Amino acid sequence: MKSKIIITFIGVFLGVTIFTLVGFAGPSTAILIPGTIGDNPLFQEDIKGAKEAAEIAGLKEPKVVEGGDDYASYEKKLISLAATNQYDILVTFTDSMADSIVKVANMFPEQKFILVYGDIHLATEEIPPNLFSSKFRSEDQGYLAGYFAGLVTKSNLPNANEELKIGIMMPDIYPAWNDILIPAYEHGAKAVDPNIEVIQSVLGSWVDVSKGAQAAKMQFAQGVDIILLLTGSACMGAVDEAKVEGKYIIGFNTNIIHLEPDVILGCVLINNREEVKNILLRAYKNTLPFGTEEVVGAKEGVVSFTFDDPNYKQRVPEEIQIAMLECYKRLQNGEINPLGD
């Protein structure tokens, strides 16, 4: 009897202690950025999201490791992070990490891994049980941007010209952009008018701003009146050029309208901050289904557009705003296949 009480007591004590210890120490998180934070506002948002999640859960601030420019080192860094056993959850991003994270997840079955906006199926058919992957439907982004560009180039906006040409500019060539984003952009534009032509420029540098300006100049001379700028600070040169030439820009991933409200008409957004926050919070609550993949896009509200931006509301003609909302709804309802049929 006595012993039972003692055992129960000890059991409760241990349980409470363990619970408090776990609760106190909590799961710790490390984030590996495959690249440099500065080049990519997306990563900055990701980190903010992760920090918010930790704050809400009352945990230590996540450790952020910048991968730098040596692509070959990311995998080793991920292994190092896993090998330390200091972190419960390792988060990393993009398609380029898919292969590595699967490999490392298999190496360290006790460690939990999360891949955000990367297509895990590039690496494996069978997702390791300690890995959760969240993929963004970048085709939704591309389609929205393309539809908007199409509407603008056909509109009566003061700087929209007669020619049915829209542009897209990227700092470098990426398979994910080439295979998904650009075709979706084209589809979006062609949904407005099948005669719209898409012109693309690649800068070949993430940092050469003047190159961005010069490439934009060439596009405008070709008759392009609106350019979608993919990530990369080098593209900032194009904003400046568009301002001088009196043309339009569509921002990508983050809302940059405030930089040049006259020029940047709209931005296709990715609410990755919320998404990262949600994923991590679920992970902290042990509700994240590890071993599976989630695909999020317009439907989940992760991909959206700057519908609420005051500058957008003020400067973009109402009929375009309405058409965009309509398009967004149809995307959410799955009525549109952004990549065509």
Added chain:
Amino acid sequence: MGNNVKSYLEMREITKTYRTYDHAVVVALKGANLRVRKGTVHAVLGENGAGKTTLMEILAGVLKKDSGTIYFKGQKLEVENASQAFAQGIGMVHQRLSLIEDFTVAENIVLGIEPTNRLGIINLEQIEKKVSKFFQESGFALEASGIVNTLSIGQRQKVEIMRALYRGADLLILDEPTSALTEQEVQDLFRLINVFKKQGKTIIFITHKIEEVLDIADELTVLRKGRTIGEGQIKDFSKKEIIQMIMGEPISLRIERIPLRKGKILLSVRDLSVSSNGNLERVKNISFDLKEGEITAIAGVSGNGQKELVEAIFGLRLPATGKILVNSKDITNLLPRGRREMGISYIPEDRMNLGSSLKSSLMENVIVDKYYKPPFSERGWRQIDLCKKYAEKLVSNYNIKIPDVDCCVGTLSGGNIQRVIIARELTTDFTILIAQEPTMGLDLGSIKYVYNLLLEMRNEGKTILLLTSDMDEIINLSDRILVMYRGEIVANLDNNLKPITKEEIGEYMLGIKRQNHIELLG
């Protein structure tokens, strides 16, 4: 301070040390003194390396002295650079002419003190006018707008003298002005010097040729190994005494040369033409043969194609047309290695850049022509110990002063570097030797040694092609003299039939005389 100085110029206890490549210290001047009276022609004499040029370059502000004092016109003279020396009235004409070849005469004359308009812009026409006027006033005929590289050496030298005068030189320093000139040009120069003297200018004249001193100078100072050995009026000294002062000990340069029976042809040059970088034809259609047991000298004012000719023979320069044959085999397209294997050996004039590698050790320097042959290497493996022994043998045979054979050649003095080159070039199986200024920078004992060595080689049946600016060397050593003028051979003189005089060679060198085709065949 300067009150007790009576001379126009007085240099006291000047010392100067150089740091050569690899930071070795070379003492050039160890307390040299010089006193010059106004309105005289003062000769500064000494062997090569005695410190004459260093002393004068210190005076002209080109070099900085380590210690010592200079009084000039009764004032203590401190010059930081050459333009300050010019401002004080000291102008120097260097042995190596300091003219920019692409610039015009006028541009060269005003270089450093270019007159400008208020905006700081140079008006070239105005300068040319000004320079022309100055030339006319000085009684000097030269086109101010001519480009310097079209001028002869003598003319270039005059341009430099004019520059010194244009900049207001009262004291004119001439550093070995006669070394590249012909007899006739030398006489011309001496006339000019006399004119300056009459104008009240003071001239310091550096030379190692005693005859010239006796001809023109009033006073002399003799330097030896960085010290002033003697000074005084020319008339107080006999020629023999002067030589003794210069050399330290009397050595006769007379050498016995017995004419040999001519052997077979070893090297023949056929219709050779060589162009230099600027597409200028430096050597025009030259043909000659070199025979066994013969020393052939090529005489000529420098810049008349001798350099290009030997470079073409040795393969450092590609000929435009023509052939070079060794033992009737065509070597025109061979690399220097191939030519060395055919028995050609070459002592070049430029011993610092071409004749040796200053960064490399002595051992590496002396095996450069044979490193790939056994026993210096076996099946591609270098035999380093053997190479070292070989180098040590050369060091002792040729009396090269070096701590050990792994030392950099750059740490050696000029004379020692020349010994390294001679040692390498003569310790090999050659039949043809091209010797360019072989005794430049050597002391008298070594010169004699080299002369004997060359004659010994000749007597062994080798052929030697000698290029030197020392006319005495040519006349003493050579069996045959070829004179080059503007890229052509204008004379083929046999020194064994009757002794040739300097004046005779000089006439050919200046292009005053020219042999006909039959004479040229010899």
Added chain:
Amino acid sequence: MIIPLIDSVIYTMLAATTPVVLAALGVMFTNFSGMFNIALEGMMLVSAFFSVFVVDITSNLWLGMIAGIGAATILGLSIFFICHYFHAEIFIVGMGANLIATGLTTFMAVQLKGSSSLIFENVPKLRRIAIPIIENIPILRGLSGHYVIDYLAIAISVICYILVFYTPYGYHLRTIGKDEWVAKTLGISITKHQFISYLWCGFLCGLGGAVLSLPVGVFLGGPVGMANGRGWLAIAVLCLGQENPLNILAAALFIGATSALSDLLQVTTSLSPRLLMALPFAAALIAIVFYMAKEHKTSLGIKI
């Protein structure tokens, strides 16, 4: 359709020329003085960093430009002093300076803002200046609407030409370039001219760096850097232009034209954009081969 294209090709060509010609003129001065500076890339980079950084602090473009020039000059002078006082080989020091410029700017950017890329939002930016009349003439229009530094670059080329060929300074500089011995015997101080040439190089590369960052108000670090090979192209330009500033300008315009062409072909043809990126470098190499084959000019005054 064609005319706006020509306009923008001309415009882009001029814009791409500016940093290259400025750097090439800078290295021309150092080449004359016998201390060939290869750290152009590094000098442009530090200027790009410090100019935009100071503009962010002071909100004054001119101060920013001066800061950029100052930073480039300090780097240049450090090269000069290391070579002059410590007998280092200029070439190796130049490579070191390039590395340190990349390292330092990236490191400082990260320390200051936590990111290797500095994007300043509310900084004044260099404005474009339209030339009246010309801005309305087709084809010539490309000459208008550049930044003040672009116009300065053309003016500086002409000034350098006058400086090199019609002033005592230029004569002295060319004398040193052709024969240091002559300069020495005439009392032309070589060290002084080397020092001045490094000031020039700092000034010109500083301007060249400022034109990369000031118009957009960003500095982007990283291993390649904003200069993105322009410093190396400048050396190629010097090789083509030799010692004449106007020839250098012409050569830089040629390189600028290939860069503009590469951008143009990207948007008008289906050629691989990646391969087109090789165009300026390949064109520079081919031009040098043709030039050297034709002229048989001796190569640059560097002993390499």
Added chain:
Amino acid sequence: MTTFLSSLKRLFIAILFALILAVVIIIITSSEPSEAIKVFFLGPFSNKYFLGNMVSYAIPLIISGLGASIAFSADMWNMGLEGQLYIGSLCGTYLAYQMSSCPKTIVVPIVLMVSFFIGGGSAAISSYLKNRWKINVFLSSLLIANALFPFVTFFLEGPFSDPKAGMAASPYFNRNFMFSKILPPSELHSGLLISLGLVILFYFIMKRRVLGYEIKMTGENALFAYYGGVPTARIEMIAMFLSGGLAGLAGMINIFGSTGRMLGYMTNFGWNGIPIAIIARYDPIIVVPAALLFSFVQKGAEAGALFADITPEIAQLIQATIFYIITAEGLFEAIGIWKRKSSA
């Protein structure tokens, strides 16, 4: 021998400077300097994994450092090592991919040979241009390399890309071809033996073989060497070829050793070979510690980024500063660390 010792001293000074500089920068930038310093210095040695990775990172650096040394010894400023590494690796990887069904013992040597020859060939172009038209090797190798980068990347993005990679990268070749690991779980692979073998080989070539003498003489005074009978044009060609070849090998050995495919972005192994060669004063043996030093700084900074608050940029800054300081030879003389031998 004396030059060897002075090169060693020079390296020692470099290490000293690196350490002092690292401490200073960390103290300035870190919020927990003592922890950061500990991680920076001891991190790379803390366990087998990090130690192995540090040595593994040094392998391509050793080889490209050797490549730079051999070209610089002949006074050929090969600035295109990165490009040669690139093109050599691309061709090697392609071949390894195509030969996936062949046995490893055949594939590895053939692939390494091909990388060597392609890398060497692209370097030899520069020496040809120099001999033919006196075009600066420094300039031409740099321009060729810069033109090669996009060319190679083009293949990795298009014709020879792995669509699953999510970036410019070649497909993996047969995993069996990979070098065996020496110190699992670290990256360290048997390519280390190859690199050390190459060091010894090139030590003998440079110090004992006729070719080494020829390269050295060509570098110290090419005109003199030519006059003396060294076929300098051929030697320059050979030196450039070996240099580019080693760069190609460096890339390919790294691929065989750690990545298993070619990644389309700069690794900087070629570029870093240049300062390594200069710090080592072109001495093949000293290239090894110099490369280890570079690798240590790199990995120390990475460890610092993982376990403390050091930013990875610190590595680049320290490496650059070491190199910058080492360039000022006279500095050491001024502070009397090493004396030059002088003899009158």
